[in-house]
Amino acid sequence: MSPRFKILAAAFLVSASPALSAEPALRGIETADMDRGADACTDFFQFANGEWRKQNPIPPSMVRWSRRWAAGEVAKDQLKVILDDISAKTTWAPASVEQLIGDHYASCMDEARVDQLGLTPVKPLLSEIDALRDIAGVQRMIGRLYLLNIEAPFGVAASPDNQDPNQIIADIYASGLGLPDRDYYFKPEPRFAEAREKYHAHLANIFKLAGYTEADAKAAAETAFGFETKLAEASLDRTTLRDPKATDHKTTFADL
Numbered sequence: 001m002s003p004r005f006k007i008l009a010a011a012f013l014v015s016a017s018p019a020l021s022a023e024p025a026l027r028g029i030e031t032a033d034m035d036r037g038a039d040a041c042t043d044f045f046q047f048a049n050g051e052w053r054k055q056n057p058i059p060p061s062m063v064r065w066s067r068r069w070a071a072g073e074v075a076k077d078q079l080k081v082i083l084d085d086i087s088a089k090t091t092w093a094p095a096s097v098e099q100l101i102g103d104h105y106a107s108c109m110d111e112a113r114v115d116q117l118g119l120t121p122v123k124p125l126l127s128e129i130d131a132l133r134d135i136a137g138v139q140r141m142i143g144r145l146y147l148l149n150i151e152a153p154f155g156v157a158a159s160p161d162n163q164d165p166n167q168i169i170a171d172i173y174a175s176g177l178g179l180p181d182r183d184y185y186f187k188p189e190p191r192f193a194e195a196r197e198k199y200h201a202h203l204a205n206i207f208k209l210a211g212y213t214e215a216d217a218k219a220a221a222e223t224a225f226g227f228e229t230k231l232a233e234a235s236l237d238r239t240t241l242r243d244p245k246a247t248d249h250k251t252t253f254a255d256l
Helices: 003-020 044-055 067-088 097-109 111-117 120-130 135-147 190-209 214-233
Strands: 154-160 168-174
Touching: 067 097, 097 111, 120 135, 190 214
Parallel strands: none
Antiparallel strands: 154 168
16 A cells, blocks of 8 residues: 555544444344345345345446445545545644645645646656666666556555465565456457457547647557557466466565
8 A cells, every 4th residue: 555545544544533433333134125026046136136226226427336336435425525624724733644635635636737737747757767778777667656656567465365364465466457457458359349449549548648649649559558468468367366376376575
């Protein structure tokens, strides 16, 4: 977890702490969610969730919806209120958690200033990338990107050890793909082909926003997609990732 997200999480917990002390209501199965007119043996999902789904259609802005998803959106709304309040106050103690959060959030939400600056803030980083000439430079840049919370070409997370869940260890995994997983780069089915076509257009638009001409943006998009395809080729597919043995390769730091 990056420092900025640790700070945000800390602020949320501090602000929410009075509510955490209340005794939580105990819940079992939400029987009101059930569609008792459905045959549980034929369609258990409809039987268990049918009434809730009927009363809670997917909002136009979402691609999926459930009690869990709805709760997540409520939590985001509550967090926004907390952050708005913190960033509006300018009398926090210097270097305090509140001051750091407030300044960071306010700067991110200042869209007019962001639009005015355009690419200027990121130009030094782009220049560093343009100057890469060898493997050592690439390695240093990977570290540099990690300091900015950009995980490429691999990711690192803290996860329970498959053999001993009481131990939390570093989990290293493939990263750097713009599309969800390996299948999107290689499978011929229409939905994957459509996703690739739209992703190409998205990449080209990103480069145009960076000041590229139409032709240069399309060429850069092809280069980026080609590079991601190479990363995808070396990544495990979704089915293989479900097999714990395929991803359980514990090693020492020295051997890594």
